[in-house]
Amino acid sequence: MTAVAFPTWFAPTARRAWRRLTRPHIVLGLILLTVLFYLVVIPLLIMIQTTITWQVEDQRLARGTVPGEFTLFHWDRVFNSVISQTMLWTPLQNTLVTSIGISIFALSIGSLLAWLVVRSDLPGKGYISSIAIIPYMLPSWTISLAWIVVFKNQRIGGSMGFFEALTRIAVPDWLSYGPVPIIITLSLHYYAFAFLLVSGALQSLDARLEESGEILGASRWQVLTRITFPLVIPAVLSALILTFSRAMGSFGTPAFLGNPVRYYVLSTTLYNNIQSRLQADGFVLGLVLIAISIVTIYINQRIIGVRKSFVTLTGKGFTSTPVHLRAFKYPIFIIVITFLTIAVFAPLLFLGYQSLMLNKNSYALDNLSLHFWIGESNPKIADGIGGILQEGQTWASTWNSVALAAITGVITSLLGIFLGYAVVKGRGTWLSKIIEQVAFLPYLMPSIAFGAIYLGMFAQPMGPIPALYGTFWLLVVVSVAKHLPYSSRSGTAAVMQVGGELEEAAVVGGASWFTRFRRIIIPLTTAGLVSGFLLTFITTMRELSLIVLLVTPATRTLPTLNFRYSEQGYHQPGDALAIMLVVIILFSEWFVRHFRGAQIGKGLGA
Amino acid sequence: MHSIELRNITKRFGKVVAVDDLSLVVARGNFLTLLGPSGCGKTTVLRMIAGLEEPDAGNISIDGKAVFSAQEGVFVPAAQRNLGLVFQSYALWPHMTVYQNVAFGLELAKRPKPEIKQRVGGILKDLQIRDMEERYPQEMSGGQQQRVALARMLAPKPGIFLLDEPLSNLDARLRVDMRSELKRLHRDTGATTVYVTHDQLEALTMSTHIAVMKEGRVRQHASPGEVYRTPANLFVADFIGSPKINLLDAIATPGEGGTHLKFATFDIARMPTRASGAVVAGIRPEDIRIALEPDPNGVEFKVYSVLPAGSEIIVNAHLGATSVVIRETRDINIEMDRPIWLAFDPKRINLYDKQTGNLITPSKN
Numbered sequence: 016m017t018a019v020a021f022p023t024w025f026a027p028t029a030r031r032a033w034r035r036l037t038r039p040h041i042v043l044g045l046i047l048l049t050v051l052f053y054l055v056v057i058p059l060l061i062m063i064q065t066t067i068t069w070q071v072e073d074q075r076l077a078r079g080t081v082p083g084e085f086t087l088f089h090w091d092r093v094f095n096s097v098i099s100q101t102m103l104w105t106p107l108q109n110t111l112v113t114s115i116g117i118s119i120f121a122l123s124i125g126s127l128l129a130w131l132v133v134r135s136d137l138p139g140k141g142y143i144s145s146i147a148i149i150p151y152m153l154p155s156w157t158i159s160l161a162w163i164v165v166f167k168n169q170r171i172g173g174s175m176g177f178f179e180a181l182t183r184i185a186v187p188d189w190l191s192y193g194p195v196p197i198i199i200t201l202s203l204h205y206y207a208f209a210f211l212l213v214s215g216a217l218q219s220l221d222a223r224l225e226e227s228g229e230i231l232g233a234s235r236w237q238v239l240t241r242i243t244f245p246l247v248i249p250a251v252l253s254a255l256i257l258t259f260s261r262a263m264g265s266f267g268t269p270a271f272l273g274n275p276v277r278y279y280v281l282s283t284t285l286y287n288n289i290q291s292r293l294q295a296d297g298f299v300l301g302l303v304l305i306a307i308s309i310v311t312i313y314i315n316q317r318i319i320g321v322r323k324s325f326v327t328l329t330g331k332g333f334t335s336t337p338v339h340l341r342a343f344k345y346p347i348f349i350i351v352i353t354f355l356t357i358a359v360f361a362p363l364l365f366l367g368y369q370s371l372m373l374n375k376n377s378y379a380l381d382n383l384s385l386h387f388w389i390g391e392s393n394p395k396i397a398d399g400i401g402g403i404l405q406e407g408q409t410w411a412s413t414w415n416s417v418a419l420a421a422i423t424g425v426i427t428s429l430l431g432i433f434l435g436y437a438v439v440k441g442r443g444t445w446l447s448k449i450i451e452q453v454a455f456l457p458y459l460m461p462s463i464a465f466g467a468i469y470l471g472m473f474a475q476p477m478g479p480i481p482a483l484y485g486t487f488w489l490l491v492v493v494s495v496a497k498h499l500p501y502s503s504r505s506g507t508a509a510v511m512q513v514g515g516e517l518e519e520a521a522v523v524g525g526a527s528w529f530t531r532f533r534r535i536i537i538p539l540t541t542a543g544l545v546s547g548f549l550l551t552f553i554t555t556m557r558e559l560s561l562i563v564l565l566v567t568p569a570t571r572t573l574p575t576l577n578f579r580y581s582e583q584g585y586h587q588p589g590d591a592l593a594i595m596l597v598v599i600i601l602f603s604e605w606f607v608r609h610f611r612g613a614q615i616g617k618g619l620g621a
Numbered sequence: 622m623h624s625i626e627l628r629n630i631t632k633r634f635g636k637v638v639a640v641d642d643l644s645l646v647v648a649r650g651n652f653l654t655l656l657g658p659s660g661c662g663k664t665t666v667l668r669m670i671a672g673l674e675e676p677d678a679g680n681i682s683i684d685g686k687a688v689f690s691a692q693e694g695v696f697v698p699a700a701q702r703n704l705g706l707v708f709q710s711y712a713l714w715p716h717m718t719v720y721q722n723v724a725f726g727l728e729l730a731k732r733p734k735p736e737i738k739q740r741v742g743g744i745l746k747d748l749q750i751r752d753m754e755e756r757y758p759q760e761m762s763g764g765q766q767q768r769v770a771l772a773r774m775l776a777p778k779p780g781i782f783l784l785d786e787p788l789s790n791l792d793a794r795l796r797v798d799m800r801s802e803l804k805r806l807h808r809d810t811g812a813t814t815v816y817v818t819h820d821q822l823e824a825l826t827m828s829t830h831i832a833v834m835k836e837g838r839v840r841q842h843a844s845p846g847e848v849y850r851t852p853a854n855l856f857v858a859d860f861i862g863s864p865k866i867n868l869l870d871a872i873a874t875p876g877e878g879g880t881h882l883k884f885a886t887f888d889i890a891r892m893p894t895r896a897s898g899a900v901v902a903g904i905r906p907e908d909i910r911i912a913l914e915p916d917p918n919g920v921e922f923k924v925y926s927v928l929p930a931g932s933e934i935i936v937n938a939h940l941g942a943t944s945v946v947i948r949e950t951r952d953i954n955i956e957m958d959r960p961i962w963l964a965f966d967p968k969r970i971n972l973y974d975k976q977t978g979n980l981i982t983p984s985k986n
Contacts, residue, residue: 026694027690027691027692027693027694027695028694029694030694031691031694031696034675034696443635514710514712516708516709516710516712517712517714519673519706519708519712520706520708520712520713520714520773521714521725522672522673522698522699522700523671523672523673523699523700523704523705523706524700524725524726524729524773524777525699525700525701525726525729525730525777526700526725526729530729534725535714538716539714539715539716
């Protein structure tokens, strides 16, 4: 070093400060914070900004507007105008009704099933629990498609459903479409989520806590109500909130089952607004969704009193004597099996059957054909849509889906480890806290609203990022961002498990940061990485709400192609695609689990 | 062989002062044990010497060369300090075999393959775990893992050994065996060693020097014998020794033939230490002699409990509110609740100032 004309204290202090700033987790943390800022904070700000400025499209709605100038026009229009009722209040009410209904049903079913599987002597528990989580892996709208196959009626659906064709009983409208089927079908999907969370909590419950109660003379029932239930209540409540928030943001099912009878919820209204180029109004609805979500999560944290109570406990494998169901054992077993058949197998069977129906109105066996699977395009059938295995766009979408899910999975799990490293090593610093908080933000945003945010973002080049609108990479970016809360959480847990000393031993041994990461951290977090990858892969593969606003014909994925078919009334190819998607998902899950021992439950974080 | 010197080291974690203006010198080849209750800052000191933690103030030098200086802004990274560290948890990499764990440091130093093979093989042989090369750490017992951790530390031939409670995860029997092995290792390599423990027996049996720490400061730095015989203050006196030292309040008055000590329930005359006023007398349990028959030099106590432990008997005796613990090495039969006569050796009593808790003048023995 050459002599510098600084005060004598300066150089040591500067060197010290520089050394602190260049510690690996600080550098990494600052980089990640910048990334998070681009992925989460800026899009949200742009979304808000859009709602309070005049848009180019507004020139057809109001006179003398100057695009870009401040206005409360959109908020006023949504909240306080002649169209507010149809635009906001009715959909809001519908959203609340369906989401609350779904949360209650899904949670009751999921918790009950979890308790039976973890704590009772129900036969075949292992099989039951692996079948029970299948709905979580499948797109939430597959069940709604199957519902339509079975329960549609002639008046609205245009043709009879399975049920009417078999029984000749006309299905009433309220059972065919609207809130009742929405609640039923989404409950059959989301119960699996509650099941995963609650059974995790039950498994990690120390059996000795229950046994102590028993020794003091508590009956089984008292143990359940006074000890077990209060202990898992944080997990149950957070499962409730999560289900509520997800149900609110779900799009496919309300679109399939609500639109035909003009039963709109916020997510479908938001979609319609954006389709009608009323982007700012759609964004206002998106912010309303986000606000509701934030309020519910806030209430959850206040009730439970523990921050981060959404963190689920993971199983430590305490074994305890199972509760004997005695005379109820087999009746309960039969109920559970019937339920799983209805929730898991029946929808796929009905979709499969319909995909084989050449004429969509005839359920007769002689109408069965493989046309919509392998048939050549024929202008007389379904306006020339051929078998999905023949259609070019099927393969294009499959490729898009797999590529999207795989790339998102890899980026997400690596990013998760980096985030986990920065958070764990920086424990107690403001940087670590901010990263944790910002990475958590997408959690608060219902999928459809999050997708909407990205509609406005990246339309033009921003800083180092080129314009991404309409590209495949936009889908990758939004999927990675939406998974940030999970990846940062599971990454934090994984890095925490590695512990500081294993890395410090390498520091003393003379390993550089890069060497440490490559040879110590990454190998030791592989299990977490693979589980995180699996979860991301599957959820991205089946994702519809998040990307439905962002896909273009060139970037269409399997779920969005399916949505297009179904929306236009081409049910059979839609069903065939849904089945193809299910097969791909189940195969990937089996493949990863079989070869890497990863479990989807572990990827849920914590 | 290297010396270590810490000058005015302070380390804070947030508002907590973990190490408070601490100075300490470890001469070449010494075996220094940092001894203290949990949270006294001993591990932090070790980590600062290792270079895993950066002090907020002060200087650290190794062999006269500054490795840390707050004033100069010097900080030499851990890897360049030529030291080895064994963690309490061993921190063996679970995804590497024993061989890979031990060879890691040599590989990073870009040693030629044959040399690594020979060196690792030699160390594993010395530590009697040669046949476990291909095992993974989790397939080994605690004692074997401990040896792997030692082997990993030894492989790059560091000049300084740092050991952070290396024996605390072993069962009692193995711990005793490993003590003598570690002492032997220190003897054979001659490496300057800093050893952290909260176990006083480890400290007393293995070290050449002990630094007793409390609340981020060194309370006494001396040889094990000195720390045991003449603890510098009440904290050290109370912390070292098992069973614990008897600490009894007394009023001292200088008199003919020595100091007169007046306890609550009995007196001791002719103490060689000069003192006056409120004092605390520190009496080791083995420095009290039991008589089963009335003894003119003894004070009559009543036996409260008797705990025979094979080679010794620990007796707790009461006189009014005064309770003393005695270590008896003779094989005698003492029943509970019987009277005994206790004789105190004035020459082996340490007196502490009641106010400051510091040793008044070492008793001559």
